[in-house]
Amino acid sequence: AQSVTQLDSQVPVFEEAPVELRCNYSSSVSVYLFWYVQYPNQGLQLLLKYLSGSTLVKGINGFEAEFNKSQTSFHLRKPSVHISDTAEYFCAVTRSGGSYIPTFGRGTSLIVHP
Amino acid sequence: KAGVTQTPRYLIKTRGQQVTLSCSPISGHRSVSWYQQTPGQGLQFLFEYFSETQRNKGNFPGRFSGRQFSNSRSEMNVSTLELGDSALYLCASSRAEGYTGELFFGEGSRLTVL
Numbered sequence: 001a002q003s004v005t006q007l008d009s010q011v012p013v014f015e016e017a018p019v020e021l022r023c024n025y026s027s028s029v030s031v032y033l034f035w036y037v038q039y040p041n042q043g044l045q046l047l048l049k050y051l052s053g054s055t056l057v058k059g060i061n062g063f064e065a066e067f068n069k070s071q072t073s074f075h076l077r078k079p080s081v082h083i084s085d086t087a088e089y090f091c092a093v094t095r096s097g098g099s100y101i102p103t104f105g106r107g108t109s110l111i112v113h114p
Numbered sequence: 115k116a117g118v119t120q121t122p123r124y125l126i127k128t129r130g131q132q133v134t135l136s137c138s139p140i141s142g143h144r145s146v147s148w149y150q151q152t153p154g155q156g157l158q159f160l161f162e163y164f165s166e167t168q169r170n171k172g173n174f175p176g177r178f179s180g181r182q183f184s185n186s187r188s189e190m191n192v193s194t195l196e197l198g199d200s201a202l203y204l205c206a207s208s209r210a211e212g213y214t215g216e217l218f219f220g221e222g223s224r225l226t227v228l
Contacts, residue, residue: 032214032215032216034215034216036217036219041221042221042222043118043120043204043206043219043220043221043222044204044206044217044219045219046216046217046218049214049216051214090157092215094214094215096214100208100214100215101147101159101162101170101215102215102217104156104157105156106156107156107157
């Protein structure tokens with residue numbers, strides 16, 4: 001079975017500063033990786049995904065993530081955050097060739113201060 | 115294309131009652147999954163339905179049940195409600211072909227049990 005660890009439960013940052021949200025996974029087989037964002041009182045929305053190919057993945061709203069197989073990580077980055085990026089961010093992993101039921105991390109609350 | 119629709123958005127019940135939540139997936143999506151989200155436990159997988167059959171099940175008691183109709187719409191039911199069932203219940207749909215685990219979420223049904 002796979003597992004996901006989001007290393008920070010909360011990340012405070014000032015507007016226009018860069019941010020990195022960390023995600024590590026464990027799996028004995030190949031995986032697909034996802035980042036989702038959840039704004040208050042809403043469901044989750046896909047930010048970006050890694051299925052195969054280039055390890056640098058670009059998503060919506062200026063976010064990007066890099067798949068690092070040797071370190072089993074999939075950290076999310078944004079060079080300059082906005083107040084509107086304040087939300088909960090979830091990393092998820094599915095096992096390729098498996099049941100495709102994602103395992104989610106506990107989430108990281110990104111708080112952007114003016 | 116309409117997104118995933120969940121009804122009702124908010125509801126309040128008392129202990130011992132039962133509740134039924136409804137989910138209409140994106141047109142053409144045949145898989146519907148249900149998740150429970152709480153501050154303490156994060157996102158927990160309840161079950162997944164595909165072509166009217168429960169294909170995967172999480173680790174929840176039998177009080178939690180679901181079904182899927184021929185038009186892919188799904189319902190979940192919780193009987194004999196407990197205070198701990200208070201949560202945001204999220205429905206997500208996905209395509210069947212080339213499925214990688216990417217999910218499309220509804221806005222959720224927030225259940226409060228008094």
